[in-house]
Every structure is written in structure tokens, then in C-alpha cells.
Amino acid sequence: MAEIRFENVKKRFKDITVIDGLDLTVKDGEFFTFVGPSGCGKSTILNMIAGLEDVTDGNIFFDDTVVNDLSPKERDVAMVFQSYALYPHMTIYENIAFPLRMKKVSDESVDKEVKRVVSLLGLEEMLKRKPKELSGGQKQRVALGRAIIRRPKVFLMDEPLSNLDARLRVEMRAEIKRLHQELKITTVYVTHDQSEAMSLSERIAVLHHGEIQQCGSPSDVYMNPLNVFVAGFIGSPSMNFIPASLKNREPLTIECNRVILFLKNYLFHKGGEEGLILGIRPEDVIVSDKKSEGAVEVVVSLTESAGSFNYVDVIWNDVTVKGISKINTDLKTGSRVFIEIPLDKIMLFDNKSGRRLAA
């Protein structure tokens, strides 16, 4: 168990700066996730924690020790990879036992530990088999087993669920969460799947172009995104963004898609002079076939059923907006319907900087 601290960590590959000054603390025993689109540098961060990549500048601490120059072995970390990376020529038993064998643990205690891990993961039947005889989910369990067997200080996972099908992914997600609750090992998880990040983590860091855009609890990041990127990346389906412009600051009046909106409870003192982006989550946009007060008329372009409700794409003055409708409303493509803009759910962003505008 350890706390991981980054102090102005930089990583450059030749001329390309991948990580430019990372400052962050992952608390002892925490489940922390780096989430971002591919190429945002999240795997690089993980490899630097593991010791598989050198740190160009700055320091990484485990508790109070600088680990920059320690080998992976000395750092006492365990890692799970996207492709499982099991050793194909060894049995499952030997795969799981491998880290202990490298530490020259006696056969007797190796056997005891393997039994413990195997029962934790439900792999008792597989011990004599080779990796190629296992399904994807089982392989990933073995990889998890190999990682937890020696009770590492830090547990690193690089997109461990990306190779699994949707059903298994949800199952393994629960498994990983359960393991973390039982073992309380500091875990750093990397994924491009925001829903995975949201459901697993205690805290997440949203990465883009090698910089942390926002760091906080999943609900905090979801409710209060600091910029357009985070707002668009976190949440599924993505937030709707509609161009708008500032008419008056106090009381706040904006024009959005040829509609004037008065935002009584929204306040910001600067920004927005060069245009605004109005953001609203699909689940806050109610599409209905009945006109209510303050509703605007739109045209249905697409409906998708999501089980207990429908997602509806509507065209509002040339802008496509995604909203939801009740399961029993019958909305035909091309029909004229109404959406209500809930003024208290709106988020405004500066068009130029992309920053969230708030008091």
C-alpha cells in the first residue's frame, strides 16, 4: 500500500511532449482512474508509475520515496494489461505463481497463495490448463490473479476490460471493484471508456493532450465539468452543445438559436464576449408531443429505444439536439414536437477558451 505523488512530471519522446508537468496525488488505498481519448498520454503515465518508461523531468513518489530510478521489481507494483499478457507456455498455476517464483518464495507458501487467489477469483478448475484453452474473461481473471498474488504496493490496470465483450465487461467490472474493496490496494486504472471510469473509481482524472482537464469524484466531474472537453467526454450520450451569444450580463440574457433566454440564477463576471456554448445533457431535454409553456417547436430526426425511455434526436433550427421521451410517446421521424429547455440545467462555456463560465 502506498500513496503515489507526481511532482511536475514531464515525459518527452524525442521532440514530442506527451506529459507536460503533472501534479497529482493518488491517496493510499484509493481507486483512481485516468480517463481520456486514445493518445492522451494515460498509458504513458501508467508505464511511468510501473517503471517501464523513464520520467523525463520531475519526480514520482511512493509515500516519501522517489521511485524515478527504481526498476519495476524494486517498486513492487503489479500490472494488468489489455491483452492479458499471460505466459503462453506455462499452466495457469505457474502463470499465477510466477511473481512469487521470481521472489524465490518456497513451494509451500507459493501453493498456499495460489490457492487463496484462485478461490478469490473462482479459477479452481483451470489450474492445469494452458492460457490458450481459456476464454477471454477467464484469461483476464488469471491476469488479475497474477497481479494480486504478491500483495503489491500499487496495482496498475491498463484498459483491462477492452478486449472483453459487453456482458463480460460489466461482470469483470464488478469483480475488480469487489477485489479492490477486499484488498484495499492503491489502484491506478486507465481507460478510454468514461462509463467504466465512472462506475469503478473513487476519483477520476480526465486527460486530454497530456494535461489533466479535471480531477475529482465521478459525480463531481459529471455535475460540474470545468470545460467543454470534460462536459462532452463524461456522460453518455454526450452533452448537447448549442452556439449562443451574450446579450446582457445582469440579468443574464443570451440568445440561443434565435431564442432569447433569461437566466435568472446564472451569473458570471467575465468571458463570453466572443460567443458562448450552451451545454445541456440529453437526459435534461424532455421531448414531448404536447406544447407546454416556454417550449420550442422542433422536428424529430431519429428515435432510439433505451428500454425504459427513448432517446430522440430533434432538429431545432438546423441544430441537432438529443433528448429523451417517455417510452409510450409515439414520435415519428419528421413529425413536429416540442422541447423544453430547463433553464436551471444549462451550462455555459466560453466559445474561445472552452472554459465553463460560472460565478
Place this chain on the structure above:
Amino acid sequence: MAYCISPFLWQFLTSLKPDSEITRLPPVFPESITIKHYISIFEGYPFLRIIINSAVVSLSTTLLSLIIGSLAAFALSKLNMGYKGLSLGFVLSVSMFPPVATVSPLYIIIRFLGLRDTWLALIITYTTFSLPLSIWILTNFFREIPDEIYLSARVDGCTPFQIFYKIILPLSAPGIFTAAILIFIFSWNEFLFALTFTSTIASRTIPVGIAMFPGIHEVPWGDIAAASIVVTIPLIILVFAFQKRIIEGLTTGAVKG
């Protein structure tokens, strides 16, 4: 098939014919079969010694070339080092020189080192010439092993050398067999260097040994044929024994993770 096998069959038939029938054309089945030639090659010539020379030289070359080659290939395929492509190209350039062009200078070097007519002279030379082959084959094999397996082993606490012999080598067995057999055959058959660097039966290898069979007045075709058959047998056994491995090695080489 026929084109490849018929000389071998002819040779085989010749080895079983009495001298009087050997030069008869067409080379059909002998009227009387004799194993006289097979006995005479071991009695009339130091043939056993020559076989031992060849075996020692070929096996040592194979072993040495695989050890050096696999270490080099490991570095070239998995370790962080610069100029990988350049190094591989440089290694390959070694095999661009035809042996005829290098044999005289090498002879001078060997003589200077005092290695004339020793096993070592041939082992060193053959290893040098077979290294590009083993490095290239093994580099390609090692590259097929996913990097994540290598990284995973590092995180699990292996030193690079432990990864090499615990993970990389077992996973590349087909490649190693392929390289081993190709190198063995090369050293077993090599003639030019063997002829130049050896002068007595202390180190003379099979191809040279057989070429020395003819006396001043006669060419013992039967004995030569019998000797050729005898020395082909190890190769045939080798190839058949590892056939499955070689085919794996030549075709896929993939390691499914």
C-alpha cells in the same frame, strides 16, 4: 521431386553395386548387392575420425551461433537500443561477401592465430558466417512475442536476462529449431573453408574427407557413394525428427497470447 531424389537414389544404388557394375549405363538395379563399400569406408579410410570432426564442428557452431545469435536478437527485438535497423543491416552485410573473396585473408588470420588444422578454426569461421542467419531468424521470432508479455514479466520482477531464458526462449522454440537445423546443415556441408583450413585428418571434415578419397590411379566411386549415403543419414534423421517444429517455424512463428 524426381529431379531432387534421383541423384540420391543413383548414389544409393551405386553404393550397393560391386565395382564391376558401377560404370554400367543406364544405372539400373544392381545384379548382385554388396555392402563391401560400406565396410571399406571405415576400414580403408579414417572415416570415423572425419565424421567426429564434422560432428564436433557442426554441433559447436550451431550451439555457439544460437547462443550469440539469440542474445543479439533479444537485444535487437525487445531492449531499448538505438540504431536497431542499422545494426540488422550491418549484420546482414556480413553474408554479402562470397566465401571465395574472403577465404584467403581468413586463411592468413587463421595461420597467424596458430589455428590451422584445428576444429576451432572452422568453428569460428562457420559461426561468423551463420550468425546473420540466426540473428535474423531469431529477431523475427522474438518480435512476434507481444511486447506486453515482456513488460508484464518485467513488472513481475524479472531481470532482462531472466525474461530471456524463462519467457522468450521457450516461446521461440520453433524458431530456434529452424535456425539450428539450417546452421547445422550449412556447417555439415561446407567445403571451401574446410578444404583451406584443414590439412590432416586431425580436423578434416566430411565433404573434404570424401573429396580426398580418390587415389592416384583410381576413383573409388563405390566408396564415395557409400560415404555420401552415410553422412546424409544424420541430416535426414534431424529434419524428420524436427519436421513439425520446422514447419511451424518456417510458416507462422506466431505466438498466440
